Amino acid sequence: MPEEIEKPAVSRRDRREAHRLRLTYVLLLLTVSSGMVDAISYLALEHVFTANMTGNVVVLGFATAGADGFSVTHTLTSIVLFLVGAVGGGRLAGRLARHARGTWARIALAIEAALLLASAVVAFTVPPGNPAFPFVLLAVTALAMGLRNATVRKLGVPGISTTTVVTTTLTALVSESPLGGGTGDHGALRAAAVVALFCGALLGAWLVLNHGLGVPLLVVAVLAALLAALSSGRD
Incomplete structure (x- = not known):
């Protein structure tokens, strides 16, 4: 009887690396989703962002100055609820600090998916007037994005510190590249994050312009739910 060939055991380090890579893919897809969410809110909800708070602070300045097409109350609603979501994300991460990073991501994304699904239901059923x-x-949607941003920050994946803005990402991409005198570490990942946000904004804008609010909100809700499943595992 031939002897069985033992398969080499997968080391803990290999498992952690595989899970880190999976989280990286999750964050890139979340960046696509962020672009979609901001396209939805800015184009169809009073020129307000719900993921990009840097943009919202600028928009609030426009609205306060009385510029046409901008609203102080709508912008403040987004900023305040984003902060509430970020507080919730921080507290959730604190309660789950002894668990794997995938656990944080899975639970936070499941909550985000539920919030986005609720927003899709509202868009489909409540008259826009x-x-x-x-x-x-x-x-x-701002509550969901605040929760997401706090979770992404706690995850601390190198090269992707946020899934909603790319100013810092673009700066790091060029200033830390060989051209800028750096080593170029995480350059490909940073470039991918920029492309992901652009593609999300493009897709979100196309869906809003051609299908209204409900469809793109449903798409981002389903994507969050799928990513919640993908992010599971031990780290």
């Missing part, structure tokens, strides 16, 4: 319509959608 209802005065509360934009406030509800801004509040729920």
Whole structure:
């Protein structure tokens, strides 16, 4: 009887590297989703961002100055609910500090998916002429994005510190490249994050312009749910 050939055991280090790589893919797809969410909110919800708070601070300045097409109340709604979501994300990460990073991501993304699904239901069922319509959608999507950003920050994946803005990413991409006198570490990942945000904004804008609000919100909700499953595992 031939002897069985033992398969080499997968080391803990290999498992951790595989899980880190999986989280990296999750974060890149979340960056696509962020571009979609901001396209949805900016194009269809009073020119307000719900993922990019840097943009919102600028928009708030425009609105306060009285520029046409911008609203102080809508912008503040987004900023405040984003901060509430970020507080929730921070507290969730603290409660799960002894668990694997994938556990944080899975639970946070599951909550995000539920919030985005709720916003899609509102978009499909509530008449857009209802005065509360934009406030509800801004509040729920901003809450989801605040939760997400806090979770991404806690995950601490090298090369992707945020999934919503790329100013720092672009700066690091060029200033730390060989051209800027650096080593170019994480250059490909940073470039991928920039492309991902662009592609998300493009897709989100196309969906809003051709299918209204409900469809793109449903798409980002389903994507968050799928990513929650993908991010599971030990780290």
